[in-house]
Every structure is written in structure tokens, then in C-alpha cells.
Amino acid sequence: MSRKKAGKGKNANSSPTTGSPTGKQKGKTGKSTVGTGSVVQANGMVHPSRPSLSNSSEFYDIAFKVMLVGDSGVGKTCLLVRFKDGAFLAGSFISTVGIDFRNKLLNIDRLKVKLQIWDTAGQERFRSVTHAYYRDCFLIMSLLLLSSPPQAWLTEIHDYAQQDVVLMLLGNKMPCLSVSLQEFGVPYMETSAKSGLNVELAFTAVAKELKHRSMKEPNEPKFKLQDYVNKEMKSAGCAC
Numbered sequence: 001m002s003r004k005k006a007g008k009g010k011n012a013n014s015s016p017t018t019g020s021p022t023g024k025q026k027g028k029t030g031k032s033t034v035g036t037g038s039v040v041q042a043n044g045m046v047h048p049s050r051p052s053l054s055n056s057s058e059f060y061d062i063a064f065k066v067m068l069v070g071d072s073g074v075g076k077t078c079l080l081v082r083f084k085d086g087a088f089l090a091g092s093f094i095s096t097v098g099i100d101f102r103n104k105l106l107n108i109d110r111l112k113v114k115l116q117i118w119d120t121a122g123q124e125r126f127r128s129v130t131h132a133y134y135r136d137c138f139l140i141m142s143l144l145l146l147s148s149p150p151q152a153w154l155t156e157i158h159d160y161a162q163q164d165v166v167l168m169l170l171g172n173k174m175p176c177l178s179v180s181l182q183e184f185g186v187p188y189m190e191t192s193a194k195s196g197l198n199v200e201l202a203f204t205a206v207a208k209e210l211k212h213r214s215m216k217e218p219n220e221p222k223f224k225l226q227d228y229v230n231k232e233m234k235s236a237g238c239a240c
């Protein structure tokens with residue numbers, strides 16, 4: 001399989017059509033081209049079109065766009081920084097302005113999977129910017145504090161995202177409250193950007209789901225995101 005080099009994230013406060021950080025341009029086919037000629041399909045999956053130049057970890061086999069949404073202050077930026085850099089952003093809270101992204105490569109079933117993770121601003125005044133990015137995303141991780149129920153975000157995702165978008169609810173900052181998340185009928189888990197609890201697992205699980213969706217062999221059983229997460233948490237001895 002050909003491999004493409006992963007780029008770096010940078011701030012992007014404009015809508016995808018007015019210049020996304022990936023340098024995307026609309027083509028006649030309804031697909032979009034990214035950077036050095038990769039093709040973005042309507043479902044947000046990126047297929048590299050350039051042959052591998054090296055075995056460097058910067059090269060990937062397949063890429064997906066993932067979006068973090070949720071109220072301001074729930075920990076979206078901290079979760080992404082924890083996943084990308086292994087650090088916790090302690091100190092004063094700096095609210096995200098507009099939208100930003102980071103790339104991260106994961107090894108999934110011997111494939112290099114690039115996640116392009118979009119960190120959105122939770123503040124209401126940036127909502128129209130965020131809406132413009134929903135349709136292009138393959139997976140949405142909605143972060144919650146359980147003091148604010150997720151219905152509003154589920155409605156928003158229903159209104160703006162593709163019908164078959166993968167959705168996962170993350171209860172950040174408040175581990176061990178899975179019972180409350182269970183009732184919404186979508187995969188869920190608890191994370192902590194502060195301690196790092198389940199952060200790697202959350203992103204690995206969604207990368208596996210996306211990889212299975214796009215490359216499933218005919219006789220291969222369907223990947224069950226929630227079952228995988230539960231099993232991994234159990235074997236890691238997670239108290240929840």
C-alpha cells in the first residue's frame with residue numbers, strides 16, 4: 001500500500017471552503033484533494049495517492065478526520081494535547097478560538113493510521129465555524145461533563161454531520177460515571193486528560209473502528225467499538 005507523509009496541524013479559523021489547513025480544494029468529482037494529491041472522500045477518509053518514500057513513522061497508509069466537540073471547558077484541547085504530547089495543560093484555562101487540528105499516527109493491525117483530529121471551540125459564538133466542518137468528518141467524539149446532558153450535542157451532530165458518522169461520547173474529568181452515559185445508545189467511555197486515564201484507548205478504539213469500516217474483509221466480523229473498549233478497560237484493571 002502506498003504511504004503519504006503526515007503534515008503538522010495549525011490554527012484554522014476559516015471554513016473548509018475558504019481555505020482549510022490541509023490545503024483542500026474541491027474537484028469536479030465531488031471529492032477533495034489534500035496537500036500532495038491525496039483524495040478525500042465524502043466520508044472524510046483520506047487515501048494517499050503517492051508511493052511510499054521511506055519507512056519513516058511520518059508516512060501513513062490511511063487517514064481519517066476526527067472531530068472533538070462539546071461545551072467550552074469540558075477538556076477537548078487538554079485531551080488532544082494529552083494524546084498528542086503526553087502532557088497535561090495545567091494552569092489557567094485558555095479557551096480555543098475557532099478550530100485547530102493535530103495529526104497523530106497510530107499502528108493499527110500493522111497499518112499506519114493517521115488521525116487528523118480537529119479541536120473545536122466550545123463557545124457558542126464559534127458554532128457556525130464548527131458547523132462547516134461537521135460534514136467532512138468521519139468520526140465525532142463529543143466530550144461531556146455530566147452536569148450538561150449530551151442531547152443538545154447529539155441534535156447538533158444529527159443536523160450537521162453525515163448520516164453514518166461514527167460517534168463516541170467521552171465523559172472527561174469525571175471517571176466512573178459510565179452508567180449515566182449508557183442510556184444515550186452510542187459508544188461511550190470515561191477519560192481524564194489530567195491523569196491520562198483511557199485517553200490513548202479512546203483514540204485507538206476509534207481508529208480501529210474507522211479502519212475496520214473502510215477495510216473490512218467480506219468474512220471478517222464487524223468491529224464492536226463498545227465491546228472493544230469494555231474489554232480493554234477490564235484487562236487494564238480499570239476500576240470503572
Ligand SMILES: Nc1nc2c(ncn2[C@@H]2O[C@H](COP(=O)(O)OP(=O)(O)OP(=O)(O)O)[C@@H](O)[C@H]2O)c(=O)[nH]1
Binds near residue numbers: 075076123192
Ligand atoms: N481535573 C481535570 N481538569 C481538566 C481535565 N481536562 C481538562 N481540565 C481542565 O479544564 C479546563 C478546560 O480545559 P480545555 O481543554 O481548555 O477545555 P476545552 O473543552 O478545550 O474548552 P474550549 O476550548 O473553550 O471549548 C482547563 O482548566 C483544564 O486544565 C481533566 O481530565 N481533569
Ligand SMILES: [Mg+2]
Binds near residue numbers: 076077120
Ligand atoms: Mg479548547
